Amino acid sequence: MASTEPRAGAGLPRAEADLSALFAPATLAVVGASEREGNSAGYVMKNLARFGFAGRVIPVHPKAETVFGLTAFPSLSALDTRPDCVVIGLRAELVPDTLDEAGRMGARAAVILASGFGEAGAEGAALEAQVADIARRHGMAVCGPNCLGLVACDSGAALYSSTISPDLPRGRTALISASGASAIALAHSGQIGLAALVSAGNSAVTGLADYVAHFAADPGVDTIAMVIEDMGDPDALAAAMEHVHAAGKTAVALRVGRSAAGQRATAAHTGALAGTEDAARAFCARVGLLDMPDMDSFLAALQLADAYPTPPVLPRAAVLGVSGGGVAHVADIAAEVGLPLADLSEVSVAALRDLLPGFATPQNPLDVTGAPFGDPALYTKVLEILDADPGVGVVLAAQDAPPAMAPDMAAEYHGIAGAVAAYTGQTPVVALANLSAGLHVSVATAYGPAARLAGTRAALTATAQWATTPRRVTWRAAQGNAPLPAQMSESDARALMAPLGLxxxxxxxxxxxxxxxxxxxxxxxxAVLKIASPDIAHKTEAGGVALSVSAEQAAEVFERIMTSAQAYAPEARLDGVVVQEMVGEGVDAMLGLVDSPPFGPGLVVGLGGTLVELLDDAAFELLPLTHDSASALLKRTRLDALLDGYRGAPACDRAALIKAMVALSDWGCAHAGALEAVDLNPVRVLPLSQGGGLRLLDALILTKKGAPD
Structure with missing residues (x-):
């Protein structure tokens, strides 16, 4: 389950997370500022001047009389006024006392620039915990430590400790980044306009969720961009996303640290099929957070959200271009990244047939041929037909005119670009350049305000998320604490599962x-004979399973199983052998639960049997599940097609499996506090022609205190 205990580095309680003093302070003290080259607090003072900060800036320096022409004070306590915010540019060991002094003066916020905290080992972590305690005691919001700071473009509060240009493109996107280097790269990409920039660092006090909630309420922000190393408290982030959706805004994430090396090992097959990354991805989907895999798709999603703050009504795309091969390529990548193409209506097909040359095929993807080069208005008419089609949610206008193209050649594409610019329909139109290099500058200019994306895969990955991610929160933390035995045999586990329809x-x-x-x-x-031991998780690997055993073979098989199990795990407790009836034919499924901190347990479903990991047919979703979400989860697997009866095999009881998935989800929520993993494999789904139903043939339940080594 997701922990409800606050950790060092968690966000402020929601009632205290007022960040106005960070982003729009009236009076600002800068501790440690000097005119020495490279001084971090000195950079802050120079940036405040460059960005036109209108509030009062007070440098604090123990010896200097002035810093950059402003009167300096020897200490915070010597100030002639109460600062709203204090920037602390001192060594890590000096920070706690300075922060406490600022809090006692009534400062409501601070920016801590220094490193040497949680990222620097146990001693630094203790220092960070001390900082967090001081800030919470005084009710202060804190950016950092170990950060570059922040920039609020409207107020000019450039509390930023490195060089940054005041000529950054301005816009309605707020960028929150745990990585200072990523913040700099994205801010200077030239592809997004910024309302605010936060280099959050360690987020020891004010966390990701606090920033998200702040920008959700900021009328100058439409899109919230996040480069995430740690999501922090999922409950708080989910609550913040509720505010994002209520305000009609879009949030986009680039998560770093996705690799399998970071996934937690487990004794159950379920853990090998669903790791931390699956849970994080599922969480983003359940809270309506667009989840981008790389920097290019992240920027593409931000451009989409900026151009079209309201997502498409329908998550289906139409693709058009002047090349059959080009639009086919776009359609291929769309299928790979999960962007469904629309089926054009009969009315649209007829209208396109009447409009286009006789050799054109009115379909999706649509090759409009080279006709628009001579008649750009035809291209606009095609867009209008697609706009009127009730099945089309977004139009991808694919056209390449690379930057290195000769000017006279590029000019040939101006008509098509102008036709897109002239379009006034309601359906979003995205100008797509397949080459990541983008468009010739003259062609890009001719597209006018239309969204322009470059690089097929990055653009379509972003479009898929933008078009298909529901803007709502459907996740809640599973916090049930119903107890489970510390150790369970297979029979114990199956007895617990039987009331769930298994x-x-x-x-x-x-x-x-x-x-x-x-x-x-x-x-x-x-019969089937299987070793009975609470200490042996994988019976087949231990030589502990025999199939189709007759009465005449049973005694010999019993001895063989016991000997093999003893050799496999000499310290294991062997309770004997389970003799089990052979269940009739059907389709073998695998069901499982796995705890995925900090998001809580999730459910895994896929093809079952001894080759479950090799087949790698599994889909994962965080709890809780509904009937509809369980059905959708099943459709993401090859198991779903087998249940219909593959190549003449009898259809099996899908309804019983979905019902059991929902029941297992409810059970997992109730036992979240004790649960480590559940591995039900195989679950035989029986043919409908024989009455249907399920049979659970093997079960393993691991508790947090009883998981075998």
Missing amino acids: PGPLEQLVTSGEAAAEAVAALPGP
């Missing part, structure tokens, strides 16, 4: 070869 087969625990033979003889057919 009954097991007939079975009996035996402790001798003779008893095994008698148990098999009592069944209507051959």
Whole structure:
């Protein structure tokens, strides 16, 4: 489950997270400022002058009488007024006392520039915790430590400790970055207009969620951009995203640290199929946060959000261009990144057939041929037809005219670009250059205010997220604390799962070869024999499973299983062997739960059996699930097609599987505090022609205190 305890570095409580003193202070004290070259607080003072900050700036220096022409004071306590915000440009060990002095004076915010805190080992972490405690005691918002600072363009509050140009493109995007280098690169990309920039550093006090909530309420911001190293408290971020959606704004994230090396190891197969990255991706989707995989798609999403603050009504695209190969390429990449193409209506097809040359095919993707080069108005008419189509949510106008193209050649594309610029319909139109180099400057200019994206994959990845991500929060932390036994055998685990619509087969625990033979003889057919041990998670690997065992073979198989299990895990507790009826044919599924801190448990579903990891057919979603979300999750797997009856096989009970997924989700929420992982594999989904239903053939439940080594 997601922890409800505040950590060092978590955001301020929501009631205290007033950041106005950070972004629009009337009086600002800069501690440690000097005119020495390279002085971080000195950079802040120079940037305040460059950005035209209208408030009072008070340098604090123990010896200097003036700093950059302003009267300096020897200490904060010597000031003749109460500062709203204090910039601290001192060594890390001097920060706590200075921050406490600022808080006692009534300062409501601070920017801590120094490094040497949580990023610098145990001693630094202790110092950071001390800073956080002081700030919370005084109710102060704090940017940093270990940061470059922030810039608020409207107020001119450039509390920034490095060189930054006051001529940055201005706009309605607020950028929050844990990485100072990323903040600098994005701010100077020339592709977004900034309302504010935050280099958040360690976020020891004021966290990501606090900044998001602040910008959600800022009337000068339409788009919130985040470069994230740590999401902090998911509950707080989800609450902040509620404010974002209520304000009709868009939030876009670039998360760093996605690699498999950062994923947590687990004893259950489920953990190998769903890691931390799956949970983070699912969380973003559930809170309506556009989640970009790289810098190029991140910038493309910001450009889209800036051009079209309101996302498309329908998440389906139409693609058009003057080249059949070009639009086919766009359609291929759209399929790979999850951007569905619209089916054109009969009315649209008829109108396009009447408009385009006879050799053109009215379809999506649409090759309009070279006709618009001679008649640009035709291109505008095509856009108008697509705008009127009820199935089209966004139009991608693909056209390449690279920067190095000769001016006379580039001029040939001005008509098409002008046709896009002249379009006045309601459906968003995105000018797409397949080459990442973008467009010739004259062609780009001819497109006017239309959104222009470069690089097929980056552009379509951004468009897919922008068009298909619901702008709502459907996630809540699973916080149930119902207890679970510290250790459970397979039979114990299956007994817990049976009330969820996952009954097991007939079975009996035996402790001798003779008893095994008698148990098999009592069944209507051959049996499965499996080792019974709470200490052996993967029975097949231990040589602890035998299939289709007859009564005559049972005693020998019993001894073989016990010997193999003893050799595999000499310290394991062996309770005997489970004799289990062979269940009839069906489709083998895998269901599982895995705890994914800090987001809580999630559910995994996919093809089951001994090759589950090799097949790698699994989909993951954070709890809780509804019937609709469980059905959608199942459709993301190859298992879904098998349930319909593949190549003449009988159709199996999909409805029972979905019902069990929802029940398992509810159970996982109730036991979130104790749960480490659940691995139900295989779950046999039985044919509808034989009455349907499910049979749980093997089960493993790991608790947080009882997981085997």
